[in-house]
Amino acid sequence: MLPWLEPSYQQLSSLHQRLQLPHALLLSGRRGLGKQQLAEAVVRLLLCQAGPAEAPCGRCKSCQLQQAGHHPDFWQDTDASERIGVDSIRQLSRFFHEHAQQGGARVAVLERVERMSEAAANALLKTLEEPPAGGYLILTSDQPALLLPTIVSRCQQWSLTVADTKVVELWWQQQGGQTLDKFFEPLLHSAPLEAWQWQQSGQLEQVRQSLLQLEQYLQGQASMQQTVQLLAKTEQLPLVLSWFVRERLAQKSNAQPQGYWQFLQRFQQWCRDEQQLLGQNKQLALTALLIELKRLNA
Template sequence: MEISDRYHSLNAAIYPWFEEQWQRVLRLHNDNHLPHALLLSGMPGIGKARLAESIAGYVMCHQPQTNSACGQCRSCVLLNSSGHPDLYFLRPEEKGKPIKVDQVRQLTEFMHNTAQQGGYRVVVLEPAESMNISAANALLKTLEEPGRDTLLILITHQLGQVLPTVKSRCQRLDCHPPDETVAVEWLVEALSVEYQEALQLLKVVHGAPLAGVDFKQQGHQALRADFLTALRDILRQRKSPPEVAGQFLKADLDLLLGWLQGLLADITRILLMGSDELVRNKDMQKMLKGVAKNSTKDKIFTLADLIQFERLGLQRRQNPNKQLLLERILIDWSALVRT
C-alpha cells in the first residue's frame, strides 16, 4: 500500500444531523470512557466517513476545545494539510474489492509503533463489511489488544454483513438518516437549488443527502430518466427486456436495481394504503398507479425479494453476468401487469 493511501488531510466538519452522535463521543472522551473501537453504522450517503474524520481530529488534537479540535496545534496542522503519521486509513485496494488479510497485517504493524506526535493513534476502516473472513479474523487480535491511546473507527453500510465477533468488540454508534426538512435545507444550500428540486432529489436517493449531492454532480438524472422510460416502454411492450438490458449494459447495475427497488417500494405503498400520497418517485406516479392497479402483492413482493437478493450478491463482490441478471429481472418486471 502506498503511503498516500494510508494518510490524507481531513475534512472534519459535523453535519447537523449528527450532532447527537458527536456529543456522545465528546462525553465519552472527556470522561475518559472512550472505547478502543467504535463501529459507525448506517445507510450509505449520510456522511459517516466525515463523522469518523471529525472524531479522529478531535481525539488527536493536543488542545481540544469544548466542542471541536483547536485547529492550531501541530497535530491539527498535520491533519488539515498533508496528513498525520498517526492516522491510518484502511480501505479496499480497488472499489468493490474486499479488504485483504495482508492489508490488516500491515495495519497491525502500524498499531505496534509508537505515536510519532504523541497522543492518540487512530485507524479509520471503511467499509467494515468488505473484510473477507481471513482479514476480519486477523483484525480480532488488534481489537482485543489495541494498545494504549489507540482508537479504531470502523464504518459499515451493511451492519448485518459484519462478523458478530467484530461487532462484539466495538461500541456501536448508530447513524440515522437526517430529518427530511433538515436534509432538504442542507441540499438547497449545498447545491444552490430550489426547495422542491432538493426535496424530490432527496426522495430519489431515499433520504441520504450526500448521495443526493453525488447524484446531481455525477449527472445521474439523465441515466435515471432513460432507465425509467425504458421500464415504462417494457410495460407498454414497446421494448423487450433483452433489448433494455443491452441498452444499460455499461451502467452501474446496483444503481439501476436501487432505482427499480424504489419503484417497487412506491407500488407497495399504493397497494397497502390505497393512495399515492406517500409515493417518492413523483415523476413516475402515473406508471406506478397503473402497475399497482393491474398487479398483485405477491408479484411485487417476489420481484422485490429477487432484487434484494441480487443486490446483496453484488455487494458481496460476486461477479454475475450483467446482461442475464438484468434480463431476468426485467422479464419479471414485464410480467407484473400480465396474467
C-alpha cells in the same frame, strides 16, 4: 459537519471529553449519509493535543499535521477496491503496535468493512480482541448485516440516519440543489450525499429512468432484455442498484432474512466482478443478478 450528523458528532465529542470514547467504533448507515465525514471529524478530535475538548483546536502540531494530510499516528486503508484483503488488516495491526510518534492517540479508519474477505475479518477480530493502549479504530459500514456478529459485538455501533428530513432539505437548498420532485424525496432523505453526487454529475434523470425500469421489471411490465439494455448504459450502476435494493427490498430483511442476506452477498460479489467483466459476460452477470432480484421480490 453535515447538519444531520451534528447530533451524533456532539454525542461522540461529549464521550471523548469525558474520556469515555470506546476503542472501536462502528459507524453504520446508508451509503451517501456522510459516515466518512463523521469518522474524519472524530479522528481530528482524537488527534488534537490541546484536547480532550469539544472541538479540535486547529493550531497544535497534531492538528496541523492532520490538516496537511500526513499525520504519522493516523492510518487509513488506501486500497479502495471492492475487497479488503488480509494485507490491509496486517498493515493496520502493525500500525497499532508502533508507538505514537506525537505522544497521543493512534487512530485508524477502515471504510465499508463489509468488503472484508473472511481472512481479513478474522485478522481484524484479533486486533479488536487486544486493543492497544491509546489506539482507536473507526469502522464504517453501509451493510452491517454482512459483518460477522463477533466483529459487531466488539465495537460500539452507531446506526446513523437522518432524524429530521427538514434539515436535509434546508442543506440541499443552501447547496444550490435543483428542486426535486416526490420521486427523489426518499433518495434525498436517506442518502443526501449520493443525491448530491448525482445532481452534480447531471445524472438524476438517468437514475430516475433506471429506477423506474427496475420497478417495471419487478412488476412484470418490462422484459429482462429491455432492462439489461437500459441498465448497461447507466453510469455508476452499482450505486443505483444498491439504492434500489435498500429502498425497495429493505422490508425483505425482516420477512425473509436468510434470502435477503444471501442476495446481499450475491450483490456484493456482482459489485466486485462488475469492474472486471466486459461485453457479453457483463450482460450475463447482470441478467443473473436480476433473476435473483426477482426471486427475492416474489
